Amino acid sequence: MDKLKKIGLWLTIVFLHYSCNQETPEPQSTFPGFVVPSHFPAPIYSGTPNNPITKEGFELGRRLFYDPITSKDSTISCGTCHQSFAAFANLDHPTSHGFNGLFGTRNAPPIQNTAWMNSFMWDGGINHIEVLPVAPLTNPVEHNESLKNILVKLNRQPSYRDQFNQVFKSTPITDQQMLYAYAQFMTMMVSSNSAYDSYVKGNTTALSTREIEGMQLFNAKCSACHSGILTTDGSFRNNGLKPNGIETGRMQITLEESDRNKFKVPSLRNIALTRPYMHDGRFNTLEKVLNHYSEGVQDSPTLDPILKSNGILGIPLTEDEKQKIISFLHTLTDYSFVNNPLFQEP
Numbered sequence: 001m002d003k004l005k006k007i008g009l010w011l012t013i014v015f016l017h018y019s020c021n022q023e024t025p026e027p028q029s030t031f032p033g034f035v036v037p038s039h040f041p042a043p044i045y046s047g048t049p050n051n052p053i054t055k056e057g058f059e060l061g062r063r064l065f066y067d068p069i070t071s072k073d074s075t076i077s078c079g080t081c082h083q084s085f086a087a088f089a090n091l092d093h094p095t096s097h098g099f100n101g102l103f104g105t106r107n108a109p110p111i112q113n114t115a116w117m118n119s120f121m122w123d124g125g126i127n128h129i130e131v132l133p134v135a136p137l138t139n140p141v142e143h144n145e146s147l148k149n150i151l152v153k154l155n156r157q158p159s160y161r162d163q164f165n166q167v168f169k170s171t172p173i174t175d176q177q178m179l180y181a182y183a184q185f186m187t188m189m190v191s192s193n194s195a196y197d198s199y200v201k202g203n204t205t206a207l208s209t210r211e212i213e214g215m216q217l218f219n220a221k222c223s224a225c226h227s228g229i230l231t232t233d234g235s236f237r238n239n240g241l242k243p244n245g246i247e248t249g250r251m252q253i254t255l256e257e258s259d260r261n262k263f264k265v266p267s268l269r270n271i272a273l274t275r276p277y278m279h280d281g282r283f284n285t286l287e288k289v290l291n292h293y294s295e296g297v298q299d300s301p302t303l304d305p306i307l308k309s310n311g312i313l314g315i316p317l318t319e320d321e322k323q324k325i326i327s328f329l330h331t332l333t334d335y336s337f338v339n340n341p342l343f344q345e346p
């Protein structure tokens with residue numbers, strides 16, 4: 001083969017390679033803005049005049065969320081513990097583990113529908129999404145980094161400086177701007193498209209007969225606490241878990257004896273994807289959760305009265321009832337949320 005032909009062949013290969021790559025384009029997700037689902041209540045936080053949710057601000061928040069530069073040794077990002085396929089919880093980790101492989105004492109909850117939350121963390125120790133990231137960023141067993149150092153690192157990178165400047169129209173990057181960006185990303189994480197949502201919106205065929213029976217059982221026995229479309233009333237309650245000796249829950253914040261072993265009632269959306277369960281991840285299956293409510297509830301002065309009404313401890317359930325409730329819980333899975341390219345690592 002002469003030289004020219006060789007070059008021609010090479011160019012063809014390069015061209016083919018290039019055009020093949022073009023055939024699988026990057027997922028082109030258009031930015032929908034923050035939208036309140038028609039069957040949801042009014043949100044608590046949907047951005048503010050100082051921090052309106054924009055495509056650029058959201059994308060910056062997403063970049064930060066997945067960037068390990070925010071940790072001391074550049075190994076941990078928010079996405080390390082909050083994994084998309086687990087509805088942004090930490091799959092199979094009873095308590096999350098972060099910097100230097102250190103373990104925390106709590107199970108990482110999913111990140112979803114934060115726009116409707118008026119308190120965060122299992123003990124409600126944080127009450128605003130715009131300050132929340134400070135906790136994981138500075139926690140020695142999570143990012144283990146100081147805000148000051150993070151800002152130094154971010155300001156060193158021209159691409160971050162440009163991106164922040166585009167969103168907030170000022171330099172250098174400040175901690176307030178960083179917190180705003182995180183808040184924008186998390187506020188956009190709305191999960192509202194499960195089979196159950198479809199049923200609630202009027203599609204009566206979205207659930208099977210068995211799932212509807214499970215829903216009726218759930219409404220009768222669980223929805224006093226896991227209430228409404230968000231499957232939580234946002235309150236703090238003791239659901240009768242045997243104390244683990246490390247945590248006293250809400251009491252750690254209020255120092256009130258009456259709050260001993262009360263934890264935030266979690267949403268059960270996407271619950272089939274977020275095992276293990278409870279604040280310390282003690283149950284690795286939904287069967288074990290149902291067994292707890294049916295046979296494992298421990299009495300104590302702060303046990304929620306609902307769990308000892310009429311002198312009966314817990315929520316007695318037959319095996320068939322447990323299975324029906326579990327079938328219903330599976331209808332709370334929202335695949336369009338966990339698979340949404342908008343929320344994946346860019």
Ligand code: HEC
Nearest residue numbers: 077078081096097098106107108109120121122133136142
């Ligand atoms: C090492 C694992 C780990 C990392 C890294 C991590 N988190 Fe978390 N996250 C947790 C755990 C554990 C909790 C529960 C903490 C508690 O209850 O005190 C939590 C709680 C939360 C909550 C509260 C959810 C709710 O329902 O109350 C949000 C929101 C959140 N994290 C966002 C973030 C953001 C943003 C980052 C990055 C800046 C981050 N997390 C980094 C483990 C982690």
Ligand code: HEC
Nearest residue numbers: 221222225237239263264265266277278279289293304306
């Ligand atoms: C008295 C209020 C109350 C009732 C009734 C109740 N729960 Fe809970 N539930 C809670 C609280 C509080 C937690 C968190 C406890 C913890 O982690 O310490 C919880 C946790 C859970 C979890 C684990 C969630 C997670 O993200 O780890 C599941 C699943 C669950 N409940 C299902 C149910 C089902 C099913 C029923 C009905 C059979 C029910 N609950 C009834 C208050 C209640």
